[in-house]
Amino acid sequence: MSLSTKEKILKEASTLFSQLGYKATSVRKIASKVGIRESALYNHFKNKEEIFLTIADEIFATSVELDREKIQEEAKRGKPFLARFATTYKLVTFDKNSEKMFRLLLIELFTNEALRKKFIQEFHDKNIKLLSEAFFIMMQEGLIRSNDPMLVAYEFLSSLFYIRFHITLLRIDSESTSHLSTQMEKHVDFFWEGIKVQ
Amino acid sequence: MSLSTKEKILKEASTLFSQLGYKATSVRKIASKVGIRESALYNHFKNKEEIFLTIADEIFATSVELDREKIQEEAKRGKPFLARFATTYKLVTFDKNSEKMFRLLLIELFTNEALRKKFIQEFHDKNIKLLSEAFFIMMQEGLIRSNDPMLVAYEFLSSLFYIRFHITLLRIDSESTSHLSTQMEKHVDFFWEGIKVQ
DNA sequence: TTGGAAAATGAACGATTGTTCATATTTAGT
DNA sequence: ACTAAATATGAACAATCGTTCATTTTCCAA
Numbered sequence: 001m002s003l004s005t006k007e008k009i010l011k012e013a014s015t016l017f018s019q020l021g022y023k024a025t026s027v028r029k030i031a032s033k034v035g036i037r038e039s040a041l042y043n044h045f046k047n048k049e050e051i052f053l054t055i056a057d058e059i060f061a062t063s064v065e066l067d068r069e070k071i072q073e074e075a076k077r078g079k080p081f082l083a084r085f086a087t088t089y090k091l092v093t094f095d096k097n098s099e100k101m102f103r104l105l106l107i108e109l110f111t112n113e114a115l116r117k118k119f120i121q122e123f124h125d126k127n128i129k130l131l132s133e134a135f136f137i138m139m140q141e142g143l144i145r146s147n148d149p150m151l152v153a154y155e156f157l158s159s160l161f162y163i164r165f166h167i168t169l170l171r172i173d174s175e176s177t178s179h180l181s182t183q184m185e186k187h188v189d190f191f192w193e194g195i196k197v198q
Numbered sequence: 199m200s201l202s203t204k205e206k207i208l209k210e211a212s213t214l215f216s217q218l219g220y221k222a223t224s225v226r227k228i229a230s231k232v233g234i235r236e237s238a239l240y241n242h243f244k245n246k247e248e249i250f251l252t253i254a255d256e257i258f259a260t261s262v263e264l265d266r267e268k269i270q271e272e273a274k275r276g277k278p279f280l281a282r283f284a285t286t287y288k289l290v291t292f293d294k295n296s297e298k299m300f301r302l303l304l305i306e307l308f309t310n311e312a313l314r315k316k317f318i319q320e321f322h323d324k325n326i327k328l329l330s331e332a333f334f335i336m337m338q339e340g341l342i343r344s345n346d347p348m349l350v351a352y353e354f355l356s357s358l359f360y361i362r363f364h365i366t367l368l369r370i371d372s373e374s375t376s377h378l379s380t381q382m383e384k385h386v387d388f389f390w391e392g393i394k395v396q
Numbered sequence: 397t398t399g400g401a402a403a404a405t406g407a408a409c410g411a412t413t414g415t416t417c418a419t420a421t422t423t424a425g426t
Numbered sequence: 427a428c429t430a431a432a433t434a435t436g437a438a439c440a441a442t443c444g445t446t447c448a449t450t451t452t453c454c455a456a
Contacts, residue, residue, distance in 0.1 A: 005403080021309055023221045027444060039446080040404045048444065107308040109367070110301060111219055116367060124364065147388070154381070155357055155388055162356030165363075166322065169307070169314060183352070190345070190353055194392025203433080225414060237416080238434045246414065 006044045008034045014055045018104035022052055022112075059101045060118055066130060075134035078143040079192045085131070086160060086184045093164045093184075102168055123161070128153045144195040152195065159187045204242045206232045212253045216302035220250055220310075257299045258316050264328060273332035276341040277390045283329070284358060284382045291362045291382075300366055321359070326351045342393040350393065357385045 003011065012033035016025040027048050031038040045051045074081045092098045108115050131153035138144045144152075163183045170177050201209065210231035214223040225246050229236040243249045272279045290296045306313050329351035336342045342350075361382055365375045 019309075021219065021221065023219065024309070026442075028442085036403090037405055038444085039406075042445070043403055103308060106304075110305040110370065111217075111222070113371060116370065120364075120367060145391075151384055151388060154360075155385065158357040158360035159353055161360055161363075162352075166318075169318060172308065172314065173311060186349055187353065190349060191392075193343075194389075224412075226412085234433090235435055236414085237436075240415070241433055 005034065005036065005040075009041060009044055009051065010055060010058075013051050014100060014104060017052065017055065018100045018107065021107045055101075055104070056115060056118075059105065060122055063122055063126075068133075071130065071134060072137060075137040076141055078138050078141070078196070079188070081134055081138075082156070082188050082192060083185070085134075086188045089160045089164070090184045093167055099168065099171065102164070103172070106165075106168070124157070127157050131156055142197060145197060147195075156191055159191070160184060163187070203232065203234065203238075207239060207242055207249065208253060208256075211249050212298060212302060215250065215253065216298045216305065219305045253302070254313060254316075257303065258320055261320055261324075266331075269328065269332060270335060273335040274339050276336050276339070276394070277386070279332055279336075280354065280386045280390060281383070283332075284386045287358050287362070288382045291365055297366065297369065300362070301370070304363075304366070322355070325355050329354055340395060343395060345393075354389055357389070358382060361385070 009030060013025070013030045016029055016033065027041060028038045030051070031041050034041075041051075045054070071081075074084065093102075105115060105119055109119055110116075128150065132149040135144065135147075135149040135152045135156075139146050139149065163180060167177045167180050170180075207228060211223070211228045214227055214231065225239060226236045228249070229239050232239075239249075243252070269279075272282065291300075303313065303317055307317055308314075326348065330347040333342065333345075333347040333350045333354075337344050337347065361378060365378050368375050368378075
Protein backbone atom coordinates (compact mmCIF):
# COMPACT_ATOMS: atom_id res chain seq x y z
CA MET A 1 0.00 0.00 0.00
CA SER A 2 1.27 3.46 -0.86
CA LEU A 3 2.15 6.15 1.64
CA SER A 4 0.17 9.30 2.22
CA THR A 5 1.85 12.60 1.47
CA LYS A 6 2.27 13.23 5.17
CA GLU A 7 3.99 9.88 5.62
CA LYS A 8 6.18 10.52 2.60
CA ILE A 9 7.25 13.84 4.07
CA LEU A 10 8.23 12.15 7.34
CA LYS A 11 10.12 9.43 5.51
CA GLU A 12 12.10 11.75 3.24
CA ALA A 13 12.66 14.31 5.96
CA SER A 14 14.04 11.74 8.39
CA THR A 15 16.41 10.46 5.72
CA LEU A 16 17.66 13.96 4.97
CA PHE A 17 17.91 14.94 8.62
CA SER A 18 19.95 11.81 9.33
CA GLN A 19 22.29 12.57 6.44
CA LEU A 20 22.69 16.35 6.58
CA GLY A 21 21.41 17.37 9.99
CA TYR A 22 18.50 19.65 10.79
CA LYS A 23 20.05 22.96 9.77
CA ALA A 24 21.42 21.78 6.45
CA THR A 25 18.15 20.11 5.45
CA SER A 26 16.03 22.68 3.69
CA VAL A 27 12.26 22.58 3.34
CA ARG A 28 12.74 22.73 -0.41
CA LYS A 29 14.95 19.64 -0.38
CA ILE A 30 12.32 17.69 1.55
CA ALA A 31 9.52 18.84 -0.77
CA SER A 32 11.59 17.99 -3.81
CA LYS A 33 12.18 14.42 -2.59
CA VAL A 34 8.48 14.01 -1.89
CA GLY A 35 7.64 15.39 -5.31
CA ILE A 36 5.72 18.51 -4.33
CA ARG A 37 6.41 22.24 -3.96
CA GLU A 38 7.60 23.53 -0.62
CA SER A 39 4.40 25.49 -0.10
CA ALA A 40 2.41 22.26 -0.17
CA LEU A 41 4.34 21.01 2.82
CA TYR A 42 2.59 23.58 4.95
CA ASN A 43 -0.76 21.91 4.35
CA HIS A 44 0.57 18.97 6.40
CA PHE A 45 2.88 20.56 8.95
CA LYS A 46 2.90 23.93 10.68
CA ASN A 47 6.60 24.41 9.97
CA LYS A 48 9.98 22.72 9.62
CA GLU A 49 10.39 22.24 13.34
CA GLU A 50 7.09 20.38 13.61
CA ILE A 51 8.33 17.89 11.03
CA PHE A 52 11.46 17.31 13.06
CA LEU A 53 9.61 17.01 16.35
CA THR A 54 7.17 14.51 14.88
CA ILE A 55 10.09 12.34 13.81
CA ALA A 56 11.88 12.75 17.14
CA ASP A 57 8.74 11.74 19.01
CA GLU A 58 8.38 8.65 16.85
CA ILE A 59 11.89 7.51 17.74
CA PHE A 60 11.18 7.36 21.44
CA ALA A 61 7.58 6.25 21.08
CA THR A 62 8.67 2.95 19.57
CA SER A 63 10.84 2.13 22.58
CA VAL A 64 9.73 -1.18 24.05
CA GLU A 65 8.78 -1.42 27.69
CA LEU A 66 10.10 -4.68 29.09
CA ASP A 67 8.25 -7.03 31.40
CA ARG A 68 9.95 -6.79 34.79
CA GLU A 69 8.94 -10.25 35.99
CA LYS A 70 10.12 -11.94 32.85
CA ILE A 71 13.48 -10.24 33.13
CA GLN A 72 13.94 -11.29 36.72
CA GLU A 73 13.19 -14.85 35.75
CA GLU A 74 15.62 -14.81 32.85
CA ALA A 75 18.37 -13.10 34.81
CA LYS A 76 18.57 -16.12 37.09
CA ARG A 77 20.05 -18.08 34.20
CA GLY A 78 23.01 -15.75 33.96
CA LYS A 79 24.83 -15.72 30.66
CA PRO A 80 21.82 -16.52 28.44
CA PHE A 81 20.22 -13.32 29.68
CA LEU A 82 23.25 -11.30 28.56
CA ALA A 83 23.33 -13.14 25.25
CA ARG A 84 19.70 -12.29 24.66
CA PHE A 85 20.23 -8.65 25.58
CA ALA A 86 23.17 -8.44 23.19
CA THR A 87 21.23 -10.12 20.41
CA THR A 88 18.42 -7.61 20.74
CA TYR A 89 20.96 -4.80 20.78
CA LYS A 90 22.58 -6.21 17.66
CA LEU A 91 19.26 -6.57 15.87
CA VAL A 92 18.46 -2.93 16.47
CA THR A 93 21.96 -1.91 15.41
CA PHE A 94 21.59 -3.54 12.02
CA ASP A 95 17.95 -2.64 11.45
CA LYS A 96 17.78 -0.11 8.62
CA ASN A 97 15.24 2.23 10.10
CA SER A 98 16.76 2.07 13.57
CA GLU A 99 20.13 2.86 12.06
CA LYS A 100 18.71 5.92 10.33
CA MET A 101 17.09 7.15 13.52
CA PHE A 102 20.23 6.48 15.53
CA ARG A 103 22.21 8.60 13.09
CA LEU A 104 19.61 11.34 13.25
CA LEU A 105 19.87 11.32 17.03
CA LEU A 106 23.65 11.45 17.09
CA ILE A 107 23.81 14.18 14.49
CA GLU A 108 21.56 16.48 16.52
CA LEU A 109 22.60 15.32 19.97
CA PHE A 110 25.02 18.14 20.59
CA THR A 111 22.83 21.02 19.50
CA ASN A 112 19.43 19.92 20.81
CA GLU A 113 19.00 19.78 24.55
CA ALA A 114 15.62 18.03 24.60
CA LEU A 115 16.94 15.29 22.34
CA ARG A 116 20.02 14.96 24.51
CA LYS A 117 18.00 14.42 27.67
CA LYS A 118 15.80 11.82 26.02
CA PHE A 119 18.80 10.11 24.50
CA ILE A 120 20.49 9.68 27.87
CA GLN A 121 17.23 8.48 29.34
CA GLU A 122 16.40 5.93 26.66
CA PHE A 123 19.84 4.76 25.62
CA HIS A 124 21.62 4.90 28.95
CA ASP A 125 19.50 5.21 32.08
CA LYS A 126 16.87 2.70 31.02
CA ASN A 127 19.44 0.10 30.00
CA ILE A 128 21.55 0.62 33.09
CA LYS A 129 18.50 0.15 35.30
CA LEU A 130 17.48 -3.04 33.55
CA LEU A 131 20.99 -4.49 33.55
CA SER A 132 21.65 -3.49 37.15
CA GLU A 133 18.64 -5.45 38.31
CA ALA A 134 19.73 -8.44 36.28
CA PHE A 135 23.29 -8.38 37.61
CA PHE A 136 21.97 -7.98 41.14
CA ILE A 137 19.96 -11.16 40.73
CA MET A 138 22.94 -12.98 39.26
CA MET A 139 24.96 -12.05 42.34
CA GLN A 140 22.19 -13.27 44.62
CA GLU A 141 22.12 -16.54 42.72
CA GLY A 142 25.87 -16.86 43.16
CA LEU A 143 26.44 -16.89 39.41
CA ILE A 144 28.80 -13.92 39.28
CA ARG A 145 31.26 -12.32 41.67
CA SER A 146 29.91 -9.72 44.05
CA ASN A 147 30.30 -6.12 42.93
CA ASP A 148 28.36 -2.89 42.46
CA PRO A 149 25.58 -3.91 40.02
CA MET A 150 25.49 -0.42 38.49
CA LEU A 151 29.20 -0.57 37.73
CA VAL A 152 28.90 -3.98 36.13
CA ALA A 153 25.93 -2.73 34.10
CA TYR A 154 27.89 0.32 32.97
CA GLU A 155 30.79 -1.87 31.90
CA PHE A 156 28.57 -4.26 30.01
CA LEU A 157 26.58 -1.58 28.22
CA SER A 158 29.53 0.60 27.25
CA SER A 159 31.02 -1.97 24.91
CA LEU A 160 27.71 -2.61 23.18
CA PHE A 161 27.24 1.10 22.62
CA TYR A 162 30.76 1.53 21.34
CA ILE A 163 30.30 -1.29 18.85
CA ARG A 164 27.05 0.27 17.65
CA PHE A 165 28.68 3.68 17.36
CA HIS A 166 31.60 2.20 15.47
CA ILE A 167 29.35 0.29 13.09
CA THR A 168 27.23 3.40 12.48
CA LEU A 169 30.29 5.41 11.50
CA LEU A 170 31.55 2.76 9.12
CA ARG A 171 28.20 2.29 7.44
CA ILE A 172 27.91 5.96 6.54
CA ASP A 173 30.77 5.42 4.14
CA SER A 174 29.41 2.01 3.13
CA GLU A 175 32.51 0.41 4.58
CA SER A 176 32.59 -3.21 5.61
CA THR A 177 31.41 -4.04 9.12
CA SER A 178 31.85 -7.78 8.79
CA HIS A 179 34.71 -7.83 11.30
CA LEU A 180 32.28 -6.30 13.81
CA SER A 181 29.31 -8.49 13.01
CA THR A 182 30.08 -10.96 15.79
CA GLN A 183 31.70 -8.45 18.12
CA MET A 184 28.67 -8.28 20.39
CA GLU A 185 28.62 -12.04 20.89
CA LYS A 186 32.34 -11.96 21.56
CA HIS A 187 31.71 -9.24 24.08
CA VAL A 188 29.23 -11.41 25.96
CA ASP A 189 31.69 -14.33 26.05
CA PHE A 190 34.58 -12.15 27.17
CA PHE A 191 32.49 -10.33 29.74
CA TRP A 192 31.01 -13.47 31.20
CA GLU A 193 34.44 -15.06 31.65
CA GLY A 194 35.46 -11.98 33.60
CA ILE A 195 32.57 -11.89 36.03
CA LYS A 196 31.46 -15.48 36.53
CA VAL A 197 32.24 -17.29 39.77
CA GLN A 198 35.41 -19.52 39.73
CA MET B 199 50.64 37.86 25.95
CA SER B 200 47.71 38.79 23.76
CA LEU B 201 46.51 36.80 20.78
CA SER B 202 46.83 37.90 17.19
CA THR B 203 43.66 38.48 15.24
CA LYS B 204 44.20 35.24 13.38
CA GLU B 205 44.54 33.33 16.65
CA LYS B 206 41.46 35.07 18.04
CA ILE B 207 39.50 34.01 14.99
CA LEU B 208 40.54 30.39 15.46
CA LYS B 209 39.69 30.49 19.15
CA GLU B 210 36.24 32.02 18.73
CA ALA B 211 35.44 29.98 15.65
CA SER B 212 36.33 26.69 17.35
CA THR B 213 34.11 27.60 20.30
CA LEU B 214 31.19 28.42 18.04
CA PHE B 215 31.72 25.37 15.83
CA SER B 216 31.77 23.15 18.92
CA GLN B 217 28.54 24.69 20.19
CA LEU B 218 26.48 25.20 17.04
CA GLY B 219 28.16 23.08 14.40
CA TYR B 220 29.72 24.24 11.14
CA LYS B 221 26.55 25.12 9.24
CA ALA B 222 24.90 27.08 12.02
CA THR B 223 28.04 29.10 12.74
CA SER B 224 27.98 32.16 10.52
CA VAL B 225 30.99 34.20 9.48
CA ARG B 226 29.31 37.24 11.01
CA LYS B 227 28.99 35.52 14.39
CA ILE B 228 32.69 34.66 14.40
CA ALA B 229 33.69 38.18 13.40
CA SER B 230 31.41 39.67 16.02
CA LYS B 231 33.01 37.57 18.79
CA VAL B 232 36.47 38.60 17.61
CA GLY B 233 35.41 42.22 17.49
CA ILE B 234 35.83 42.93 13.80
CA ARG B 235 33.60 43.10 10.70
CA GLU B 236 33.08 39.95 8.68
CA SER B 237 34.95 41.40 5.70
CA ALA B 238 38.11 41.73 7.81
CA LEU B 239 38.08 37.97 8.36
CA TYR B 240 38.97 37.48 4.73
CA ASN B 241 42.34 39.17 5.25
CA HIS B 242 43.28 36.18 7.40
CA PHE B 243 41.46 33.26 5.83
CA LYS B 244 40.39 32.51 2.29
CA ASN B 245 36.90 31.52 3.39
CA LYS B 246 34.83 29.89 6.12
CA GLU B 247 35.95 26.39 5.20
CA GLU B 248 39.62 27.29 5.56
CA ILE B 249 38.95 28.42 9.13
CA PHE B 250 37.32 25.09 9.88
CA LEU B 251 40.06 23.06 8.21
CA THR B 252 42.77 24.92 10.10
CA ILE B 253 41.05 24.03 13.37
CA ALA B 254 40.48 20.43 12.31
CA ASP B 255 44.13 20.06 11.37
CA GLU B 256 45.21 21.44 14.74
CA ILE B 257 43.16 18.80 16.56
CA PHE B 258 45.02 15.92 15.00
CA ALA B 259 48.39 17.69 14.86
CA THR B 260 48.57 17.79 18.66
CA SER B 261 48.13 14.02 18.92
CA VAL B 262 51.09 12.59 20.80
CA GLU B 263 53.18 9.86 19.26
CA LEU B 264 54.09 7.35 21.95
CA ASP B 265 57.46 5.74 22.45
CA ARG B 266 57.10 2.09 21.51
CA GLU B 267 59.97 0.80 23.65
CA LYS B 268 58.74 2.58 26.75
CA ILE B 269 55.29 1.13 26.29
CA GLN B 270 56.61 -2.40 25.89
CA GLU B 271 58.58 -1.97 29.09
CA GLU B 272 55.60 -0.62 31.01
CA ALA B 273 53.21 -3.22 29.70
CA LYS B 274 55.24 -5.92 31.46
CA ARG B 275 53.99 -4.56 34.78
CA GLY B 276 50.38 -5.25 33.82
CA LYS B 277 47.78 -3.26 35.70
CA PRO B 278 49.89 -0.11 36.27
CA PHE B 279 50.10 0.25 32.52
CA LEU B 280 46.32 0.22 32.23
CA ALA B 281 46.01 2.63 35.13
CA ARG B 282 48.38 5.03 33.42
CA PHE B 283 46.55 4.75 30.12
CA ALA B 284 43.25 5.48 31.85
CA THR B 285 44.70 8.42 33.74
CA THR B 286 45.94 9.98 30.53
CA TYR B 287 42.55 9.35 28.95
CA LYS B 288 40.85 10.96 31.92
CA LEU B 289 43.14 13.98 31.83
CA VAL B 290 42.30 14.60 28.21
CA THR B 291 38.59 14.08 28.91
CA PHE B 292 38.54 16.83 31.52
CA ASP B 293 40.91 19.20 29.76
CA LYS B 294 38.93 22.24 28.66
CA ASN B 295 40.39 22.66 25.21
CA SER B 296 40.36 18.92 24.48
CA GLU B 297 36.73 18.82 25.53
CA LYS B 298 35.89 21.62 23.12
CA MET B 299 37.70 19.88 20.28
CA PHE B 300 36.09 16.55 21.09
CA ARG B 301 32.68 18.17 20.91
CA LEU B 302 33.55 19.83 17.64
CA LEU B 303 34.59 16.47 16.25
CA LEU B 304 31.47 14.68 17.39
CA ILE B 305 29.19 17.41 16.11
CA GLU B 306 30.61 17.22 12.61
CA LEU B 307 31.46 13.53 12.58
CA PHE B 308 28.35 12.46 10.71
CA THR B 309 28.44 15.04 7.94
CA ASN B 310 32.17 15.26 7.23
CA GLU B 311 33.83 12.22 5.74
CA ALA B 312 37.44 13.40 6.11
CA LEU B 313 36.89 14.14 9.77
CA ARG B 314 35.26 10.76 10.24
CA LYS B 315 38.22 8.88 8.78
CA LYS B 316 40.70 10.78 10.93
CA PHE B 317 38.54 10.32 13.98
CA ILE B 318 38.47 6.54 13.58
CA GLN B 319 42.20 6.55 12.95
CA GLU B 320 43.19 8.70 15.91
CA PHE B 321 40.56 7.74 18.47
CA HIS B 322 40.16 4.07 17.63
CA ASP B 323 42.80 2.46 15.42
CA LYS B 324 45.78 4.07 17.14
CA ASN B 325 44.55 3.19 20.61
CA ILE B 326 43.61 -0.34 19.64
CA LYS B 327 47.05 -0.89 18.16
CA LEU B 328 48.80 0.40 21.26
CA LEU B 329 46.61 -1.55 23.66
CA SER B 330 46.80 -4.75 21.61
CA GLU B 331 50.56 -4.74 21.85
CA ALA B 332 50.41 -4.14 25.56
CA PHE B 333 47.92 -6.94 26.17
CA PHE B 334 49.98 -9.27 24.01
CA ILE B 335 52.98 -8.63 26.22
CA MET B 336 50.91 -9.17 29.35
CA MET B 337 49.85 -12.55 28.01
CA GLN B 338 53.45 -13.47 27.23
CA GLU B 339 54.40 -12.50 30.77
CA GLY B 340 51.63 -14.69 32.10
CA LEU B 341 49.92 -11.75 33.81
CA ILE B 342 46.57 -12.12 32.10
CA ARG B 343 44.58 -14.95 30.60
CA SER B 344 45.26 -15.83 27.00
CA ASN B 345 42.87 -14.30 24.48
CA ASP B 346 42.80 -12.31 21.25
CA PRO B 347 44.74 -9.14 22.14
CA MET B 348 42.67 -7.04 19.73
CA LEU B 349 39.44 -8.16 21.39
CA VAL B 350 40.76 -7.36 24.84
CA ALA B 351 41.93 -3.97 23.58
CA TYR B 352 38.52 -3.28 22.07
CA GLU B 353 36.82 -4.19 25.32
CA PHE B 354 39.14 -2.04 27.39
CA LEU B 355 38.90 1.00 25.13
CA SER B 356 35.15 0.91 24.62
CA SER B 357 34.35 1.68 28.25
CA LEU B 358 36.79 4.58 28.37
CA PHE B 359 35.26 6.07 25.25
CA TYR B 360 31.75 5.60 26.55
CA ILE B 361 32.61 7.37 29.80
CA ARG B 362 34.14 10.25 27.86
CA PHE B 363 31.12 10.45 25.59
CA HIS B 364 28.78 10.38 28.57
CA ILE B 365 30.74 13.08 30.39
CA THR B 366 30.82 15.24 27.27
CA LEU B 367 27.04 15.07 26.94
CA LEU B 368 26.45 15.96 30.57
CA ARG B 369 28.87 18.87 30.52
CA ILE B 370 27.08 20.54 27.62
CA ASP B 371 24.19 21.16 30.01
CA SER B 372 26.58 21.94 32.88
CA GLU B 373 25.27 18.90 34.68
CA SER B 374 27.26 17.20 37.40
CA THR B 375 29.77 14.58 36.34
CA SER B 376 31.04 13.87 39.84
CA HIS B 377 29.57 10.36 39.83
CA LEU B 378 31.67 9.69 36.73
CA SER B 379 34.87 11.30 37.95
CA THR B 380 36.31 8.03 39.22
CA GLN B 381 34.59 5.80 36.68
CA MET B 382 37.75 5.31 34.64
CA GLU B 383 39.72 4.12 37.67
CA LYS B 384 36.86 1.81 38.57
CA HIS B 385 36.92 0.53 35.03
CA VAL B 386 40.62 -0.39 35.33
CA ASP B 387 39.98 -2.23 38.62
CA PHE B 388 36.98 -4.09 37.26
CA PHE B 389 38.68 -4.92 34.00
CA TRP B 390 41.86 -6.15 35.62
CA GLU B 391 39.94 -8.45 37.93
CA GLY B 392 38.32 -9.95 34.88
CA ILE B 393 41.45 -10.66 32.89
CA LYS B 394 44.21 -11.36 35.39
CA VAL B 395 45.46 -14.88 35.93
CA GLN B 396 43.81 -16.77 38.84
C1' DT C 397 -23.15 15.03 -10.84
C1' DT C 398 -22.03 18.46 -7.95
C1' DG C 399 -20.16 21.18 -4.19
C1' DG C 400 -17.01 21.73 -0.66
C1' DA C 401 -12.92 20.38 1.56
C1' DA C 402 -8.18 19.02 0.99
C1' DA C 403 -4.07 19.45 -1.40
C1' DA C 404 -0.89 21.56 -4.67
C1' DT C 405 0.83 25.53 -7.18
C1' DG C 406 3.77 29.64 -8.28
C1' DA C 407 5.01 33.92 -6.93
C1' DA C 408 6.51 36.70 -3.43
C1' DC C 409 8.30 38.33 1.24
C1' DG C 410 11.99 39.54 4.48
C1' DA C 411 15.90 37.64 6.68
C1' DT C 412 20.29 35.55 6.59
C1' DT C 413 24.00 33.46 4.31
C1' DG C 414 29.15 33.60 2.29
C1' DT C 415 31.84 36.53 -0.28
C1' DT C 416 33.73 40.70 -2.86
C1' DC C 417 35.42 45.28 -3.35
C1' DA C 418 36.69 50.02 -3.18
C1' DT C 419 38.16 52.70 0.43
C1' DA C 420 39.92 54.05 4.91
C1' DT C 421 42.82 53.25 8.88
C1' DT C 422 46.55 51.22 11.45
C1' DT C 423 51.08 49.29 11.83
C1' DA C 424 55.93 48.67 11.19
C1' DG C 425 60.44 49.28 8.87
C1' DT C 426 63.54 52.82 7.06
C1' DA D 427 58.52 61.48 9.67
C1' DC D 428 57.54 58.81 5.43
C1' DT D 429 56.00 55.03 2.99
C1' DA D 430 54.32 50.73 1.93
C1' DA D 431 52.17 46.83 3.55
C1' DA D 432 48.82 44.90 6.58
C1' DT D 433 44.45 45.26 8.41
C1' DA D 434 39.75 47.02 9.06
C1' DT D 435 35.55 49.17 7.24
C1' DG D 436 30.83 49.61 5.18
C1' DA D 437 28.18 48.81 1.38
C1' DA D 438 26.76 45.67 -1.83
C1' DC D 439 26.05 41.13 -4.37
C1' DA D 440 23.68 36.82 -5.49
C1' DA D 441 22.01 32.77 -3.39
C1' DT D 442 19.35 30.41 -0.19
C1' DC D 443 16.54 30.15 3.72
C1' DG D 444 11.60 29.48 6.10
C1' DT D 445 7.18 31.02 5.45
C1' DT D 446 2.78 33.24 3.51
C1' DC D 447 -0.88 33.78 0.29
C1' DA D 448 -4.08 34.07 -3.46
C1' DT D 449 -5.26 30.90 -6.77
C1' DT D 450 -5.92 26.51 -9.01
C1' DT D 451 -6.34 21.57 -9.07
C1' DT D 452 -7.65 17.18 -7.09
C1' DC D 453 -10.50 14.28 -4.53
C1' DC D 454 -14.43 12.39 -2.23
C1' DA D 455 -19.03 12.30 -0.03
C1' DA D 456 -23.85 13.43 -0.83
